[in-house]
Amino acid sequence: MIGIEDCLSEAMTIPGALDAILVDHTSGMAVAAEGVPYPEGSAAGLSEAFRATLDGLALSTPDGTIRIEDVIVTTDRAYHLIKPMETMFDGPLLICLRLDPERANLALALRRLQAISHRLIAS
Amino acid sequence: MATSTLDSVLAGLAQDKATGSLRVGRNGTIFLTRGRVSYAECTGTPNVEELLTASGRISANAVRKARQVVSADPDPVNGGDLLVGKGVLTRGELEFCVLGATLDASFFLLDTALDTTGARPGPRSRFRDGERHWLGTHWFFDVPGLFRECRRRKARLDRAWPSTELDTQPVIPVRRIPGRHVVLTAVQWEVLLGADTTATPAELARRLGRPAYSTLLAVRELGAAGLLATRVEPAAPSPPTLPRRGDRSGPRAELRPGSGQDAAEPYLPQVSADPTDVNLLIRLRDALEALQ
Structure with a gap:
C-alpha cells in the first residue's frame, strides 16, 4: 500500500514517462505533480477533458451509464493516459501520465498504472 | 489578536512555523504543523471520520477503537497510521480523505477571509500551541496555497x-x-x-x-x-408570477x-465583474493588438 507521493514517483518509473499529475476530479485541483510545468492549469484542463469524455460517452452508450477504466489519447507528440481511481468518499482521483511515444509501450504503461492505482486505493 | 483577520492570523502562524490548533469562532478548527495546514474541520462540513464512516468505507467501530487507543496512550500515537497499519484503509485513501476534508472545511471556514471587500469581520480565533488532531499529520497545505485553492473553488462554483x-x-x-x-x-x-x-x-x-x-x-x-x-x-426580465x-x-x-434545449429566446450571458472575465478581455485585447 502506497501514499500519494509514492504513487506519482512510481508512475514516473514507467518506461517513457514524461510527466505525471494527480488531479481531484470534482474540483479540478492538482493534488500532486511531477515534471509538470503548470500543475494548476494542467489539472483543470485534464479534469475538463475527462468530464467531456464521460459526458460524451454516456450519451453515446445504449445503456446510458458509463464507467471509464482509462482514457488514452495519442497526439503527434505524446501519449496521454488518464486513469480514474474511485474513492468511496469523493469523486474520482485522476492519475494522468504523459508518455514519450518513441520510448513507451502503451500496453505496459496501462498495466503498470492499473497496478499502482490498486495499491493507492483499495476500495 | 482579536481584531486581526483570519488570513493575517494564519499568515503569522505560518511565518512562526507554529504547530497547534486554531479555533475559528464556533465554526471549526484549523490544525497547523510547523506552519503548514495539516487538517481543518468545520461544523458545517463532514470531517474525516464522518466521510469514512458515512460513505461506508470503514465502520464507526474501527474509528472509535483507534481513537480510544490514541487517547489511552501516554505517547502521542498517530491514529491515521494505526488505521493504515490495521489494513482497514490504504495510505493513499487516508491522505486523500484528510486532504479532501481539509479543503472542504477550509472552503467554508475561510469564506469570510476570502471576501475581499472586508465588509464582514471574521470570527475571533484562538490558537492552542502544540495541540494536534488524533489522526496525526498526513498531508500539508501551505497557507497561501490553501487560500489560492479556496478562491479557485469559489470561482469553479460560480462557473457552474x-x-x-x-x-x-x-x-x-x-x-x-x-x-x-x-x-x-x-x-x-x-x-x-x-x-x-x-x-x-x-x-x-x-x-x-x-x-x-x-x-x-x-x-x-x-x-x-x-x-x-x-x-x-x-x-x-422580472416574470410576473413565480x-x-x-x-x-x-x-x-x-x-x-437557454438552459433548455429548445429555448425560444436567445440566451444572453450575464454581465459580471468576475476577474477571470476581465483577464480574458485583457488577453484578447493584447492578442488583437499583437496582430496589427
Missing part, C-alpha cells in the same frame, strides 16, 4: 451557476425534467436520490458522506441544468433561459 440562492435552501428536484434526457454524475445522482425537499445541501452532504463542497457543486450544476426548483430566475416552492399546481420550475 453564479447564484448562491440554492446553497442554503432545501434541495427540491423538479417533478418533470426540462427535456427528454439527462446525464448525471455520481454525486448528482446521490443528491437527487437523497433530496427529501427539506434537506439543505450541507445536510445532504453529511447524510451522503460526501464533502459539502462536492455536494454544493452538484446542487449548483443541477440548478443550472434546470433540474431543481428555484425561487428566482437570475437572468430573467410558482412557489412546493406549489402543487406548477410541476415546472423556473428555468434559466
Whole structure:
C-alpha cells in the first residue's frame, strides 16, 4: 500500500514517462505533480477533458451509464493516459501520465498504472 | 489578536512555523504543523471520520477503537497510521480523505477571509500551541496555497451557476425534467436520490458522506441544468408570477433561459465583474493588438 507521493514517483518509473499529475476530479485541483510545468492549469484542463469524455460517452452508450477504466489519447507528440481511481468518499482521483511515444509501450504503461492505482486505493 | 483577520492570523502562524490548533469562532478548527495546514474541520462540513464512516468505507467501530487507543496512550500515537497499519484503509485513501476534508472545511471556514471587500469581520480565533488532531499529520497545505485553492473553488462554483440562492435552501428536484434526457454524475445522482425537499445541501452532504463542497457543486450544476426548483430566475426580465416552492399546481420550475434545449429566446450571458472575465478581455485585447 502506497501514499500519494509514492504513487506519482512510481508512475514516473514507467518506461517513457514524461510527466505525471494527480488531479481531484470534482474540483479540478492538482493534488500532486511531477515534471509538470503548470500543475494548476494542467489539472483543470485534464479534469475538463475527462468530464467531456464521460459526458460524451454516456450519451453515446445504449445503456446510458458509463464507467471509464482509462482514457488514452495519442497526439503527434505524446501519449496521454488518464486513469480514474474511485474513492468511496469523493469523486474520482485522476492519475494522468504523459508518455514519450518513441520510448513507451502503451500496453505496459496501462498495466503498470492499473497496478499502482490498486495499491493507492483499495476500495 | 482579536481584531486581526483570519488570513493575517494564519499568515503569522505560518511565518512562526507554529504547530497547534486554531479555533475559528464556533465554526471549526484549523490544525497547523510547523506552519503548514495539516487538517481543518468545520461544523458545517463532514470531517474525516464522518466521510469514512458515512460513505461506508470503514465502520464507526474501527474509528472509535483507534481513537480510544490514541487517547489511552501516554505517547502521542498517530491514529491515521494505526488505521493504515490495521489494513482497514490504504495510505493513499487516508491522505486523500484528510486532504479532501481539509479543503472542504477550509472552503467554508475561510469564506469570510476570502471576501475581499472586508465588509464582514471574521470570527475571533484562538490558537492552542502544540495541540494536534488524533489522526496525526498526513498531508500539508501551505497557507497561501490553501487560500489560492479556496478562491479557485469559489470561482469553479460560480462557473457552474453564479447564484448562491440554492446553497442554503432545501434541495427540491423538479417533478418533470426540462427535456427528454439527462446525464448525471455520481454525486448528482446521490443528491437527487437523497433530496427529501427539506434537506439543505450541507445536510445532504453529511447524510451522503460526501464533502459539502462536492455536494454544493452538484446542487449548483443541477440548478443550472434546470433540474431543481428555484425561487428566482437570475437572468430573467422580472416574470410576473413565480410558482412557489412546493406549489402543487406548477410541476415546472423556473428555468434559466437557454438552459433548455429548445429555448425560444436567445440566451444572453450575464454581465459580471468576475476577474477571470476581465483577464480574458485583457488577453484578447493584447492578442488583437499583437496582430496589427
